[in-house]
Amino acid sequence: MNVEITDLTRRFGRVRAVAGVSLQAGPGVLGLLGPNGAGKTTLLRTLATVISPSSGRIRLLGRDPGAHRQRREIRRRLGYVPQNLGYYPGFTVVEFVEYFALLKEMPPATVSRAVASTVERVGLGDKATAKLRTLSGGMLRRVAIAQGIVNEPELLLLDEPTAGLDPELRVEFRALLRELGQRATVVVSTHLVEDVGSACARVALMDRGRVVFHGTPAELSARAEGTNAAGDAPLERGYSAVLAESRS
Numbered sequence: 001m002n003v004e005i006t007d008l009t010r011r012f013g014r015v016r017a018v019a020g021v022s023l024q025a026g027p028g029v030l031g032l033l034g035p036n037g038a039g040k041t042t043l044l045r046t047l048a049t050v051i052s053p054s055s056g057r058i059r060l061l062g063r064d065p066g067a068h069r070q071r072r073e074i075r076r077r078l079g080y081v082p083q084n085l086g087y088y089p090g091f092t093v094v095e096f097v098e099y100f101a102l103l104k105e106m107p108p109a110t111v112s113r114a115v116a117s118t119v120e121r122v123g124l125g126d127k128a129t130a131k132l133r134t135l136s137g138g139m140l141r142r143v144a145i146a147q148g149i150v151n152e153p154e155l156l157l158l159d160e161p162t163a164g165l166d167p168e169l170r171v172e173f174r175a176l177l178r179e180l181g182q183r184a185t186v187v188v189s190t191h192l193v194e195d196v197g198s199a200c201a202r203v204a205l206m207d208r209g210r211v212v213f214h215g216t217p218a219e220l221s222a223r224a225e226g227t228n229a230a231g232d233a234p235l236e237r238g239y240s241a242v243l244a245e246s247r248s
C-alpha cells in the first residue's frame, strides 16, 4: 500500500481537523469527498508532509515521513497540487515548472525534457514561454497540475483541482487523472461528484474530521437505496444518505 494511515489526528488549537482517520490506498485514484470544513485539506497537507500529525501513524510509499531521510525520499517521489498555489507572476510557464522540478531534486540532465513534455501534457504547449501573469485562472490551474506531475510522482495529492476549470477542461482533466492513476496512487479532493463517478476507483467521504465511508462509487450510490436522501444524481444521494446516517 502506498498510503497507510492509522488513527491519524491533527489539531489546530481546540479544533480537531482530522479526528482519528485510518485509511489505506494503493495505485489508482481515490476521491476524497466531504462538506466544507470536513478535514480534507488538512489530511492532504499531512500526506504532503507540509504539516505533521498531532498523533497517529502514517507510512507513505513504504516510508516514515516523521524520519528526516525518509521524508526527503518521499518528497522526491511526491506530487502535491494545493488549493491555492503561490505563483511567481514574472516566471514563464516553463521556468515555473522547472523550478519545482529542481526543488524535487530531479536529476538536472532530465529536467528540460521532463518539463517540456509535462507542459504539453497539460495542454499548455502554446503558452510555454508566456509569463504567468498573462494566464487565465484555468490555465494557472493547469500550471499547478504541471508542477505536481513533472517528477512522475508515485503519490499524487490534489486539492480541488477541478475548481475553476470550464466543463471541457474538467473532462480532459479527468482523463488525465485516470491515466495518472494507472501507475501512481492519486488522492484527489473534490466537491464535484461527477469527478468521482468518472475518474475514481474508490472514494472516501469525510465529515467532521472522520472518514464516514470508504468504498467504490457504486457502493456509495447504493447507500441511498431505501432512503429519501436528497440529490440530483445517485452519487449525490449516496453522499447525502451517508452524511445523514453518520450525523443521526
Ligand SMILES: Nc1ncnc2c1ncn2[C@@H]1O[C@H](COP(=O)(O)OP(=O)(O)OP(=O)(O)O)[C@@H](O)[C@H]1O
Pocket (backbone or CB within 6 Å): 012, 015, 016, 017, 034, 035, 036, 037, 038, 039, 040, 041, 042, 043
Ligand atoms: N491552519 C489552521 N488553523 C486553524 N484551524 C484550521 C486550520 N486549517 C484548518 N482548520 C480548521 O480545520 C477544519 C478542517 O478544515 P479543512 O480545510 O481541512 O477542511 P476541508 O474539508 O478541506 O474544507 P473545504 O471543503 O472548505 O476546503 C476546519 O474547522 C478549519 O477551520
